[in-house]
Structures are given as C-alpha cells and as structure tokens.
Amino acid sequence: MSERKIIDARGSFCPGPLMELIAALKLMEIGEEVEIWSTDQGTAKDVPEWAAKVGHETVDSGEKEDHWFVVVKKTK
C-alpha cells in the first residue's frame, strides 16, 4: 500500500476542507488512506459525518497543536 496522503487545508475557506477531501478521494485507489488537516473545527464533525453517509471509513481523528485532523480510508 502506498504512503498515506496528506491534504493540508489549513487556512482554507474555499473550497474548504471537505471539498478538498472529496476531490482527493476521487483520485485514490480503494484501500488507500488520506489525512486532512484543517484549522476549521467544523471539519472534525463534517468529515466523519460525510464519510459515514457515503460509506468510507474514518480511521482516526483528533487535534494537534494548530489544527484538527481526520484520517479517511477509501472503501468503495
């Protein structure tokens, strides 16, 4: 499996972290993981909620010094 991809969406107002994630997932293979970084607290809630809706897996999420992070695995 390839290395986990990181999307640094800190300071991103538009298109915003979730849109970046959606675009990145399209280019990935099933089974690969992506970690998104965001300065927007909403991301910590929005991303897992969306992933659950579509059927992707949220592997990890939490807070680091200056950002929230969520790791999503592409499952379909």
Place this chain on the structure above:
Amino acid sequence: MSKKVLIVGGGLAGTIIANGLIRHIGEEIRKGDVSITMLGTSDTHMYQPGLLYIPFGKIRERELFRPQRKVLDKRVIFHIDPATNIDVENKKVTCNSGTVHDYDYLVIATGSRLMPQNIPGLAEGAHWLYDLEGARKMRDALDKFEGGKIVVNVNAPHKCPVAPLEITFMLKEYLEGKGLWDKTEITYTYPIGRLHALEPVAEWAKPAMDEAGIKYETFFNTKEVDPAGKTIESEEGVTLDYDFLVTIPPHNGAEVITESGLGDGGWVPTDRKKLTHPEHSDVFVCGDTTNIPISKAGSTAHFEADTVIDNLASLLTEGRWARDYDGKVFCFVETGMKTGTYVWFNYETPPNPGAPSQMIHWFKLAYNRLYWLSARGLL
C-alpha cells in the same frame, strides 16, 4: 549570459505574469540580459467569465475573444506550440513540434480542464457553460425548453466557485422573463452539507433560494447520470429526475502535468507562500494548476501572479525574494440579472459578503470590460 524565463500556458495567469514582468524589467530586456518566452495552445485569448452570459443571450460571442498576440506585450516571445513534457530535473520543456526549450526560471500556468467524462453518463446527459461549445449547446437547448424539472449539479473540484450559484439565480430570472417559471422547478445540488463551500455565502444562499422557490439537495456527490431515463444519482444514494440537467463538471489539471509526472490529477504541488514547486525554487506555479486549497478563480490567479511577478523581478535584478503570497482571493457574485455582491478573504481572514446591490452588479459588468487591462498587467 542572458537569463531565460519560460512560461507554459497563455491563459489568465501566464499572460498577467508575462506582461507584468516586462513592465518591471524593461531595461534588462532591452539590454538582452533577460528573455521571456511563452508557450500557448491558441492564437486567441478567451475571457472565460463571459461564458456565463452566453446561454442567456446576454453577451455576443465576439466580445469574449482577442488575439493573444495583441494582449501580450510585443517583447514577449510567443509560440503556439503546446508543451508535451516538462522536465524540472533537467530544466527542459519539450513541445508538440519537437522543439526543446531550456530555462532559468519556469512558470507553470496550464490551468484546468473539464472532465465530464469522469462521471458515467454526465457528458451525454448534461449541459454546461464552462466552455464555448457547451455554452452554445446550452443556449440552443434553453431556447427549446418549455418548462419542467431542472437540476443544477455541482461537482468538485471546479473553477470559479460562485458560478454555480450565479447560474442558478440567472436561470430563474431568465425563465421568469420567458414566462416559464410557473412550469419549472429548479433543484440545486452541492457536494457538501451546505449550499456553498464558503460558509457566509452558504448562509446567504439558503434564504435566497428559499425565497426564490429553488429546491436544493446537499451532500450530493454525483455517481452517475442515466441520459435515457433522465435521472441523476449521488454516491450518497439519492436519485433525482430531470428534464434539463445543467452541470458544473469536475475538473482536472492539464494533461501535460500528469504526463510529466508533476502531480496527481494535473495539480502541481505548490508552496502556498512562495508559489514554487516545493523541491524546485526555480519553478513557479500559478493559477488553477496549483494544488493550493483555495478557490480556482481568475481573481486567485491574478493575486498569485502579482506575487510571482514581484519575486521573479527581484530574483532577476537583485538575486533576492521579494515577498510571500497571503492567500488573497476576491470574487464578484451575480445574485440575479440585476444585482450582485462580492467576497474577499485570505489564509487568515474569513470571507464576509455584503448585501447584494445593483451597483456591485454594475461593477462586475465593468470588470468584464476591464479584464483586458488586467491581462495586460495594467490593473
């Protein structure tokens, strides 16, 4: 030895950079110390935002075009010879004709392209106005439209983040003007859980759509379109019927980027402050082609270009960097046929749109003309 600046892409970003740079280093160009070469795909320059008005008969096609040679300062060497390979290790760019250009500084400004073919059935079933051919077809189809269900479908990533809202509100007023609104229902779909990526714009759009009687479906990532059955289905499991489907197709970066192994999906990894390739400080990246997580818009390209011009001019004349890009973006938003608003933001400051007004709509119309001054590096 004379220094060579090579710009790949003669759209908005490439053109502003070429013209702007010339204005700073005229002396060096005159003495033959620096040369600026641009590689493009066409002898005409198109004002893309003008496409928005084509399906509604609000602009004449010829207003969108100027000869690229006239838009460019005559001191810029211009070849219509698309790049087929960009080799940043060996500092060489190969073109369609077989010519190989070397450089001291490279600017990648190859923009983005529409990829409706990335979603099954979308190209066959939908209309779009993001290129001239699509806008013409949409105009002809709208001429024949007699009412029914319209779906305005937004896919990511795409350039010009506000265009989908503009199209939606303009469609409504267009149909009202034709007396068809009573027989029409518009549903707007958006990939995330609100009506626009920018929260304040989404907050403005929701009551505006409610008041206009426009329906919406959020968390809608298009899975496929059935052109025969006239349905569109989302990854989230929602299916909508349509009589007329308008899409903002998903985009990729230019083919040459993927083929040169420069970035997934054609998006070039870019340092968000220096606007250079992270491993090659002699390679600048500007406009839609960057992987920076901000809007892909002409305005973004313009503010980025200003930074690239300042840094290139300083590097060429004084051997030092001038400044960083702060993430600034400014966008006009048409809120109907007669009113508009605007948003601006940067990496630190969130957007905060004001109340729509007729004056801001007029500003946008004025900008449609001023564009050519901006491309020339004068604005």
